[in-house]
Amino acid sequence: MRADLLNDPVDGLDEALAAVDGFDGVLVDGLLRPQPAQAVGLAGLAEAVAGSPLAGRVAEAAEKAAAGAAGEDHFTALAAARTALLGSVHDALVARVEEAVGRPDAEESGTAAADGTDHAANLHAAARSWLCDLARAGWHGIDHELVAGAAPVVSAMLPEPGLRRPATLLDGFAAELAACCPGATLKDVPVRRWADLWSRAVLLTLPGAASAPVVGEATGRLLPLGVDVQEHATAVQAQVHAVLEPADGGTPRLVRASVSAPKPDTVVGAGLWQLLRPHLSLLGAVSEGRAVDLDAMPVTAEGDLVWDDARARTGEPAEVFATARVALPAASAFATAPLDRHPARIAVPVLLEGYGVEEDEDGPAFLVAGQRLAVDTDRVPVAGPLTPEAVASSGACVGLLRWDAGEFLVQPLAVERTVRGKTVAVHAGAWAGGTTDKAGVRAEKAATDAVGVLRERAGKLLRK
Secondary structure, three states: OOHHHHHOOOOOHHHHHHHHHHHHHHHHHOOOOOOHHHHHHHHHHHHHOOOOOOHHHHHHHHHHHHOOOOOHHHHHHHHHHHHHHHHHHHHHHHHHHHHHHOOOOOEOOOOOOOOOOOOOHHHHHHHHHHHHHHHHHOHHHOOHHHHHOHHHHHHHHOOOHHHHHHHHHHHHHHHHHHHOOOHHHOOOOOHHHHHHHHHHHHHHOOOOOOOOOOEEEEEEEEEEEEEEEEEEOOEEEEEEEEEEEEOOOOOOEEEEEEEEEEOOOOOOOOHHHHHHHHHOOHHHHHHHOEEEEEEEEEEEOOOEEOOOHHHEEEEEEOOHHHHHHHOHHHOEOEOOOHHHOOHHHOOEEEEEEOOEEEEEOOEEEEEEOOEEEEEOHHHOOOOOOOOHHHHHOEEEEEEEEEEEOOEEEEEEEEEEEEEOOEEEEEEOOOOOOOOOOHHHHHHHHHHHHHHHHHHHHHHHHHHO
16 A cells, blocks of 8 residues: 555645635534624635536625525525535545555446435425524524424424435434533534534435435345444444455445444443344354355445345355455445545545554554554444454554544554464454354343343333
8 A cells, every 4th residue: 555645635635624614613603693704714615616516606605694694595505515625525535545555446336316206395494494593593502492493303304214314314413412502601612523414414405415325236245344333322333344246257346234223322332232233144244254145135326235134145254354455456436425425434445464553642553664554443342352452463454544633544443463473363343243252252241131121121111
């Protein structure tokens, strides 16, 4: 890997992010009574997209917002401009990653399929109205009454399958805002995060934005690379990154298979796997180090497998590092959908070998061909045997290349280390399908007791 390319500046990146930051600052105090400093941030956003098809609408929206007269169409144009800028940042960073790893470019697989009819246009309008009220109030102006305005909209959206995506986003966003009310007393505002959630929610309320993705079929051999666990107080998701070798001999593709489940905040660590296992047999294959044979498995245009156990069969042993050395270099990614083009979405599987390890106050880092590459051990799930100590003593790593806080970093999924003269692989998802590891068995038992008690209590409540 050309690690030097990851540390070289990307043309236009700082300017695009500065324009986004300027607009994000505008939302902190809101646009009900805009101040001169906010007009500067709005003008910066309009200037950043001046050469795009959005130019006219965004210039008008920025002018109206600076005058305190912005309507729904104007806020929508501003959200679209911000999303487009971050999309350009995403594309520039992905192009740099592809150049650094020498992998084939992402291939287009189609576009989102239209719904045919717009689901509950009045609910979309109600959601946009609430989001516009948020933009006028600003993060320092939120209160419980304003935030509570999302509740009836979310309640009406959730029963509709086609509206669950924006409903879930609105519900989570409103919950975060409610936890920080009143905004006037808020000292540390998550400026970028809330602006991300706001702009994405605005665009998801537009007709066709949340349309069902194009779904094709995947037949061939699936070779897992590792598991990324994403945990929240009330939900957990396991995302398996893998290489798909098509049965027709076509180009290998990078794909993902995800499963999520609601959870109480008391279930942590190895207990997470117990919530996820009933939904995805692939987790068992990951922990056993096996391939999976797929037969017409549904796959979206972004490379996400819509998992169906009836279309999968556990195959032969498939060692992760063998897959990374042989199949990964030739695998191409699927193209990212327009609304998902954001730097936070970058997660490119890579193999690193022959690096050194250094530790400082910022945490561990790999020295790849003399270049420093930060390691994000905070993303390594505690529900597995992979630890920061194992990463620090490793000589090879399969991980996800990400971008955060202005730099590229790697999230380890598995490492190879030498123990008593033998090379041993340690995987973050080794306990996904169960384990005989002593530490894993102890963690499983503790988690089983906790999950059992919670299920018993839930059963009693339902019976009542």
